[in-house]
Amino acid sequence: MASKSTPSKSAPSAAAKKPASLPVTRDQLTGWYRDMLLIRRFEEKAGQLYGMGLIAGFCHLYIGQEAVVVGVQGALEAGDQVTTGYRDHGHMLAAGMSANGVMAELTGREGGYSRGKGGSMHMFSREKQFFGGHGIVGAQVPIGAGLAFANKYRRNGKISATYFGDGAANQGQVYESFNMAKLWNLPALFIIENNGYAMGTSVKRASSETELFRRGAGFGIPGEAVDGMDVIAVYQAAKTAAAHAREGHGPYILEMKTYRYRGHSMSDPAKYRTREEVNEYRDHKDPLDLARKMLIEAGWSDEDALKEMDKEVKQIVNESAEFAKDSPEPDPSELYTDVLVEG
């Protein structure tokens, strides 16, 4: 196994790709586009409900980064575990959790995944093997390594995928986890979602080594930089990395170069970057626009069909918002439940 990081594949300019030679199937790309669209519309709606005061506290939107989680999820198998930080709505939807359950958790209602006791940053689903939703920056990394440890211990053939941001990449526990994950060759994918900013601090102001995929080199973990705005590039990289982990070669690091359009959280005016920079991504590198273009150029879809899809997705999202508003607040008796497993 390569003990040093492989260099970046230099983010192939996906727009220049010949649609005729797309390395994925029509169903795959169509499905991913729809998943990304669902996340985009869901997050826009969440932002709107926040503006109306129906969602409170912290709310971190995933808009712009959709291709990362959708592409990686496409490379996972049923039963593989997913863990992430607090920018987690997209990960839950991609894992197959219901829009209703996620939105109702955002509004703190009984119908939410945690019955209103977790909120935006703390949601889980055993059924979908989604293990949070962690509010402490970087804490999900050893937890993800622990899930991989359990997979190896139980010889169940599953891998765990752990997402964290460029900010979390500077937490010490990430490297404690890298060390153990490689030492024991745990079946773990570490996906760094590098959106350029840890809250308001750019990567170059916070990191001595800004090529984050190299961060595993000292532990012998291979790493790779990926164009995180191109769902196909993400899928291909994740597929290779997942196979590596599943076949017993240990962890793999994927640095997804991505971008978030919105502020860090809802109350972030995002004055640390220019509008031009945001627009550059939004207008020229948008993951949905790119996938849409590929679908049309490949002759796999057309404007009408995509418009229809948009309507369907909007319907799901609007229903989730209605559900999240109509679902009652948790019963006061819920205050004392779920502190301990009884019996």
Added chain:
Amino acid sequence: MPIEVLMPALSPTMEEGTLAKWTVKPGDTVKSGDVIAEIETDKATMEVEAVEEGVVGKLLVEEGAEGVKVNQVIALLLEEGEDDSALEGAGSGGNKSSSGGDTPPRPSPQGEGEETGSSKGESSNGGAAEKSGKGGSTSFPSPLGGEAAKSGPGDQTTGRTGGGKPETVKHTRPDVSDPDIPEGTAMVKVTVRDALRDAMAEEMRRDETVFVMGEEVAEYQGAYKVTRELLQEFGPQRVVDTPITEYGFAGLGVGAAFGGLKPIVEFMTFNFAMQAIDHIINSAAKTLYMSGGQMGCPIVFRGPNGAASRVGAQHSQDFSSWYAHVPGLKVIAPYDAADAKGLLKAAIRDPNPVVFLEHELMYGESFDIPDVDDWVLPIGKAKIRREGSDVTITAHSRMVGFALKAAEILAEEGIEAEVIDLRTLRPLDTDTVVASVKKTNRLVCAEEGWGRMGVGAEIAAVVVAEAFDWLDAPPLRVHQKDVPLPYAANLEALSLPGVADIVKAVKAVCYAE
């Protein structure tokens, strides 16, 4: 019907704002994500983005308008196929809003009629000081521009339960008792060290998802030899030497527990667990609650706690009250070998995260253990180690031995002390303590750690609340002096609580001197 664009709340504390600037004009086509206006909130100037597609039909609020209320309609967007005629009569409320529904008031976490400043929001720098009166909301802008460090949402736990008597802390504790020991059961002498080892070995034989991890637990046979011979019996997959990486392996253990295993995480001492306390509390203790009951975390964090001998301040701290403070954890601190074994077996079987506090200076002490097949004790039950009528002494871990010695000395002077070994600190068996005080009318709480906010403070508070009328003297606490533990032999001895301190406190509450 045109889409109504509402004045958005752009921070958790915002109730109104200034519409500083429109960046679109009627007739402009906008799509989701386009900036349409700039709004000054209580914290910053924010750009407002469109969330729907459409053509700007009408701007209803002038540039520079101050005091625009959240959720007020500020503009109308024409949907595909609509023209200006659709604007007539729109925007006066009751129409289709861009959110697709009415706007209920913000739910208040504090209940009715009371507003909290920023206590539920991102600029929260702490609880009570920010509490504001009705109407006037006070907030403290954060120099971080909105997010005060990386903490979660602000303190919402101070909610009152309405008028009248304040609610006392609930100690939910199952009604349990020790198993009966059959007549004629032989007793065997075992050290605390071997009792702990036997407990782990028995549980590992019983359940193959149980494994031990920590520094030097395998090949070295345990830094204090508590895991002696486990590697030989169970192999390296189940007895796992970790690097020196407490934060990492505590978190990894939590992940393994989520993944269906039952980890026993050994800390070489609990002093080093301070590096890992985030995972013990934030990841292990809180996740069941935060997941609405889905994500149990069956894990045991164990190791020696408290002062050893002459190792200085950083290696000599009692964390009893730290962990016992946290809902979602169980906390056990046994004294003798029988309790160490019976309670560690119970801890490993428990579906919850358990902090199991041992004591280095007790590892080599030998005690009788009933020679039965499966010695398991209930978590949450104190044990009366010595009956007495004049005073109740509570203690846990090594201090139980000191309390028993003190009781002997006191008996010679005619004072009969009842010694209660707490055994479990969370849930805390206050019933046994309160019943005892109702008999003896006097209380001394002994612990090895610092007294401020300590275990004794908690017990005294409960006894005062529940047995005030039975008390013949104010309860007293015996604890370490309020200093970091010194290295020098004489200073160390002066700092740590001992038999003489307990005797003195008992005489004081008995007015015997």
